[in-house]
Amino acid sequence: MSLNETLFQRAQITTPGGVNSPVRAFRSVGGTPRFIKKAQGPYFWDADDRQYIDYIGSWGPAILGHAHPEVIQAVQEAATLGLSFGAPTEAEILMAEEICKLVPSIEQVRLVSSGTEATMSALRLARGATKRDKIIKFEGCYHGHADSLLVKAGSGLLTFGNPTSAGVPEDFTKHTLVLDYNNCEQLESAFQQFGDQIACVIVEPVAGNMNLIKASEAFLQTMRRLCSHHGSILIFDEVMCGFRVALGGAQSLYNIKPDLTALGKVIGGGLPVASFGGRADIMAHLAPLGGVYQAGTLSGNPVAVAAGLTTLKLIQKPGFYQHLSTQTQKLVDGVNAAAQEAQLDFCADAIGGMFGLYFSKTVPTSFEQVMKSDANQFKQFFHKMLDHGIYLAPSAFEAGFVSATHDDKVIETTINAARSVFSELTCK
């Protein structure tokens, strides 16, 4: 038995499913999860000392590659000064200043410790500021696991949603309207019917939780226009795409100013930092200034903030995003070409340092389309790539991540592996 298998069996005794976050269990692809011992640059190593090229990058944070020496040093230095104070620090101000500078729609920001906290708090703030209850989200977008966001579409068009998780009372989701991503007409109808009751619209402007799906410009513009017209708050959940698709996030690419933005992942550089922020008049509703309560024992933790600040400094180096996008595009172009040689119904797409691989003829633009891609073929592809030492997201419905350390050699190794795996898929 491999060490990964032994660890997986042991883990299941004391941890539900053996993992601390469900996707890690390989449920949708089957097989044994790899237990990771260490990571460096674009690589990580499992318990059996097998090396992998890593394309999940901790699901987004590892944009500089794993264990960047400057980040590690900043963390070590911060740790020697104390691990947590529960009182403010200058580093938190620096972090807030940096976020406000890089994302101009954010005038004020509050630091939290996870993306879930960021979106949950942004929702509460939007509801508190507008004194409205209803919210709009889109099928296939994930915003963390706050109760009112674990919702799928109701049975009819423009009916309020049903919980996607046991333990979420219908009463908690009855204010959440779930619409189709990239569907402007539905948005128009929803606002026509409920406009003045809608506290906010929350959206991933580049969706990375139903594989990679880009919003159309019209979709985001319609949303912006309708929110402004009806006094609803537009929340961009950029926990994944912020500082991942561009330095100023997806909002800088689309040139749309949301009222609030949730950030996470990259801004913590691998440690738990996330944030929500935006218009100062809205943020003024937060405690201690206003009536919307939100707090955190470890919010703005000095060690985590040191990792985040150093990461934010390094991604501002000239050419950083150019390099990241180029490498990601090389990967996608190479994998696309290899699939074409093998005459597979496959395509790949990228934006900044994020990519999507789809076992379908065309790049999907909605949850419905992405669900039609061939998950079985993905499963085979995933395991064969893993055998070649390439670690992709263990699900056909997750995006992939490239880091600045994925150099030409790493990309070429990946494309060669994909070519070889594709040829086996066609011969099956």
Ligand code: PMP
């Ligand atoms: N929003 C988005 C867009 C995410 O991708 C995620 C996590 N994948 C979250 C929120 C939740 O973040 P966390 O896992 O840090 O709670």
